[in-house]
Amino acid sequence: MRLFRARGRDDVSTPRPPLVPVVALVQAGRYAEAEVAARALAESGSDLAPQALALAALAVGAQGRHDEAVAQYDALLPVFGRVFGAEHPQTLLLRSNRAQTLTALGRHAECETECAAVARAAARVRGPARQRMTAAARNGHVFALNAQGRHREAERLAREALAAHPTADRFALTLRLGLARALNGQARHAEALTEARRADKLNRRLPEEARRAETGAVELALASALLGLGRHAEARPRAVSAHAACTATFGPDHYRTAEARALLDRIDRA
Secondary structure (H helix, E strand, O other), X not given: OOOXXXXXXXXXXXXXXXXXHHHHHHHOOOHHHXXXXXXXXXXXXXXXXXXXXXXXXXXXXXXXXXHHHHHHHHHHHHHHHHHOOOOOHHHHHHHHHHHHHHHHOOOHHHHHHHHHHHHHHHOOOOOOHHHHHXXXXXXXXXXXXXXXXXXXXXXXXXXXXXXXXXXXXXXXXXXXXXXXXXXXXXXXXXHHHHHHHHHHHHHHHOOHHHHHHHOOHHHHHHHHHHHHOOOHHHHHHHHHHXXXXXXXXXXXXXXXXXXXXXXXXXXXXX
């Protein structure tokens, strides 16, 4: 999530100086410190308080406190609407991050509806922010469809989104992981393994700060596909690695940590 100063209506690419240290902490995966720094900035009376609190919500969610993060986003939505406007990139990014936190709480249908709405609004934005916002919203939409067992729909949307997003960045990574999840959900595990390996290759090319939010996700996709193919001995080390990385980065209460633990249990029961 990037909640930065808008020099024009669509510019969300450059943080104002007081936000730079907070953004750096988030990118480094130092979420507890980022939360403290963001709240301190908000409490200082800065005009950047809304953006600082949005970064605090992001850091809270990354620590697995998903209920608290959603409550923070809910409180910020009307503020962002007044300060920036309902369809400003800042507001749309906030909505996208809130939606994807909803699905971490099992509120998948709400996530699906909101991500679809954000993607439609993002299509009306001018400038380079449009592609990134659209891809982020579609990623959330794909995740929500997969979580509801609608894997064919998720596959179709993921492929459409990847075709519309040729940039090899973290959004492409998340969309490819969503595609692998959709294929695994259809028991097309060989295809899922191919997509997971493509995601792994892309992940290795990205700078560390760009792939931090997807910690453990590639290993989970690989392990799920390998398990589906009956290759348990190869799947388990991947799942162990994913669980350890997620625990270290996000903590034991994060939804991806729980997913890794559940996958390990499935492997051990197989």
